[in-house]
Amino acid sequence: xxxxxxxxxxxxxxxxxxxxxxxxxxxxxxxxxxxxxxxxxxxxxxxxxxxxxxxxxxxxxxxxxxxxxxxxxxxxxxxxxxxxxxxxxxxxxxxxxxxxxxxxxxxxxxxxxxxxxxxxxxxxxxxxxxxxxxxxxxxx
Amino acid sequence: xxxxxxxxxxxxxxxxxxxxxxxxxxxxxxxxxxxxxxxxxxxxxxxxxxxxxxxxxxxxxxxxxxxxxxxxxxxxxxxxxxxxxxxxxxxxxxxxxxxxxxxxxxxxxxxxxxxxxxxxxxxxxxxxxxxxxxxxxxxx
Amino acid sequence: xxxxxxxxxxxxxxxxxxxxxxxxxxxxxxxxxxxxxxxxxxxxxxxxxxxxxxxxxxxxxxxxxxxxxxxxxxxxxxxxxxxxxxxxxxxxxxxxxxxxxxxxxxxxxxxxxxxxxxxxxxxxxxxxxxxxxxxxxxxx
Amino acid sequence: xxxxxxxxxxxxxxxxxxxxxxxxxxxxxxxxxxxxxxxxxxxxxxxxxxxxxxxxxxxxxxxxxxxxxxxxxxxxxxxxxxxxxxxxxxxxxxxxxxxxxxxxxxxxxxxxxxxxxxxxxxxxxxxxxxxxxxxxxxxx
Numbered sequence: 061x062x063x064x065x066x067x068x069x070x071x072x073x074x075x076x077x078x079x080x081x082x083x084x085x086x087x088x089x090x091x092x093x094x095x096x097x098x099x100x101x102x103x104x105x106x107x108x109x110x111x112x113x114x115x116x117x118x119x120x121x122x123x124x125x126x127x128x129x130x131x132x133x134x135x136x137x138x139x140x141x142x143x144x145x146x147x148x149x150x151x152x153x154x155x156x157x158x159x160x161x162x163x164x165x166x167x168x169x170x171x172x173x174x175x176x177x178x179x180x181x182x183x184x185x186x187x188x189x190x191x192x193x194x195x196x197x198x199x200x
Numbered sequence: 201x202x203x204x205x206x207x208x209x210x211x212x213x214x215x216x217x218x219x220x221x222x223x224x225x226x227x228x229x230x231x232x233x234x235x236x237x238x239x240x241x242x243x244x245x246x247x248x249x250x251x252x253x254x255x256x257x258x259x260x261x262x263x264x265x266x267x268x269x270x271x272x273x274x275x276x277x278x279x280x281x282x283x284x285x286x287x288x289x290x291x292x293x294x295x296x297x298x299x300x301x302x303x304x305x306x307x308x309x310x311x312x313x314x315x316x317x318x319x320x321x322x323x324x325x326x327x328x329x330x331x332x333x334x335x336x337x338x339x340x
Numbered sequence: 341x342x343x344x345x346x347x348x349x350x351x352x353x354x355x356x357x358x359x360x361x362x363x364x365x366x367x368x369x370x371x372x373x374x375x376x377x378x379x380x381x382x383x384x385x386x387x388x389x390x391x392x393x394x395x396x397x398x399x400x401x402x403x404x405x406x407x408x409x410x411x412x413x414x415x416x417x418x419x420x421x422x423x424x425x426x427x428x429x430x431x432x433x434x435x436x437x438x439x440x441x442x443x444x445x446x447x448x449x450x451x452x453x454x455x456x457x458x459x460x461x462x463x464x465x466x467x468x469x470x471x472x473x474x475x476x477x478x479x480x
Numbered sequence: 481x482x483x484x485x486x487x488x489x490x491x492x493x494x495x496x497x498x499x500x501x502x503x504x505x506x507x508x509x510x511x512x513x514x515x516x517x518x519x520x521x522x523x524x525x526x527x528x529x530x531x532x533x534x535x536x537x538x539x540x541x542x543x544x545x546x547x548x549x550x551x552x553x554x555x556x557x558x559x560x561x562x563x564x565x566x567x568x569x570x571x572x573x574x575x576x577x578x579x580x581x582x583x584x585x586x587x588x589x590x591x592x593x594x595x596x597x598x599x600x601x602x603x604x605x606x607x608x609x610x611x612x613x614x615x616x617x618x619x620x
Contacts, residue, residue, distance in 0.1 A: 084227035364507035
């Protein structure tokens with residue numbers, strides 16, 4: 061299974077008047093971690109793999125998170141991301157955010173592959189994963 | 201059951217290079233809608249009910265969303281928010297975002313009540329819902 | 341001169357641990373107000389005018405703000421936006437945010453027109469304002 | 481003069497439908513860089529210096545940026561931050577963002593020191609810089 065650990069710091073800009081992270085920011089982080097994982101799997105940056113595979117992104121069809129412990133500005137966190145499942149046209153990832161070794165948040169994403177619609181390049185349509193991508197996602 | 205409909209517009213700033221909303225922004229919207237619902241239930245603004253009940257917020261313990269259709273900048277959306285369950289120390293909300301009458305996104309939140317820790321006002325601790333709040337949440 | 345007033349509310353998600361708006365959010369608001377002003381001037385939504393004029397946006401070359409009074413979550417604000425100058429390839433806007441009739445923030449933007457590079461549609465290049473746009477911006 | 485270089489990457493979440501960074505995100509970055517600079521000058525994290533000096537933040541009275549070159553997702557950038565002036569109750573910073581050694585953005589901030597109002601801890605008031613802070617900011 062593809063796996064990655066990403067470390068970052070919770071910034072003042074991520075936090076709300078309660079002094080803790082504004083929780084949608086975790087979904088921003090999950091998105092970054094997924095990108096980093098895919099970039100490593102494919103050996104190229106997102107900007108390159110979008111071009112190589114003529115696609116437009118890998119949006120979510122479902123996203124979920126469980127929040128166990130709050131994080132605050134200045135907290136150093138580690139996010140472990142694992143690609144846990146790869147289907148023909150979708151794939152699943154899990155993220156575990158820990159702070160000082162203690163689990164703080166779990167995230168779950170189901171994503172699909174989309175491409176620009178040839179009929180209207182401003183629109184996007186679902187696509188099966190390219191064979192080369194599916195192979196890498198399956199550990200090939 | 202407490203219910204509210206909030207209308208807004210997806211802005212350029214909400215969207216990503218695929219031209220569709222960057223999905224964590226939906227969770228920002230859910231948060232705003234939850235606040236609006238509670239403000240209406242309690243008959244006061246968040247800044248007032250934080251003060252009245254000496255509490256610090258109502259963070260999530262779990263959040264989830266299912267994405268059925270993308271939204272793009274310029275799209276007018278309506279978000280129907282329902283408080284579906286109210287326990288002693290937590291409550292649940294559901295959000296349904298529709299565009300031109302068609303369901304685009306469903307959101308699910310489980311939230312808890314927190315207060316500033318008397319021992320350290322920069323920290324927060326879990327609290328049962330104040331009786332007055334629980335009564336309103338239960339439709340009283 | 342083209343002018344518009346946009347009203348909105350500062351949300352919890354806009355604010356930082358000091359309980360006041362996180363100031364970059366004002367620039368988000370300026371961007372939305374500029375879009376609304378241009379949409380009204382051109383009589384079409386941004387998504388339509390991007391297509392009509394085959395362009396990619398109107399990014400800033402300079403942005404500035406003066407912050408006179410803080411705003412906090414729950415504050416209702418009004419943003420008056422004026423297109424103060426229109427050149428061949430750039431235009432300037434001023435924004436005045438007021439709260440309960442008192443000036444809170446002033447914003448200043450200098451923007452240019454960009455189009456997708458025909459040689460590489462993922463890149464953007466500067467362009468003179470289309471004649472129809474310039475005419476409207478000049479009050480024609 | 482206090483100086484710092486911070487490196488980061490422009491993420492998909494930072495970019496708009498034109499495929500370039502949504503410019504308010506630069507102000508988010510400036511804020512993070514200012515925090516990092518102050519943390520290094522004072523030898524403690526923001527969460528600690530807020531507590532040590534019983535203050536609530538260092539908001540802007542003026543912010544400005546000049547945008548020379550766009551940045552896009554995947555771009556590695558370096559931000560050089562310099563504290564260029566320190567007065568009794570305010571201080572100024574300059575940020576220079578470069579990409580592959582070429583200047584992309586310049587930022588200018590004038591900030592003030594604020595503290596929680598003893599009469600109402602939910603409100604904030606201006607304060608002179610604490611002597612220890614001013615000494616460090618002046619290179620002492």
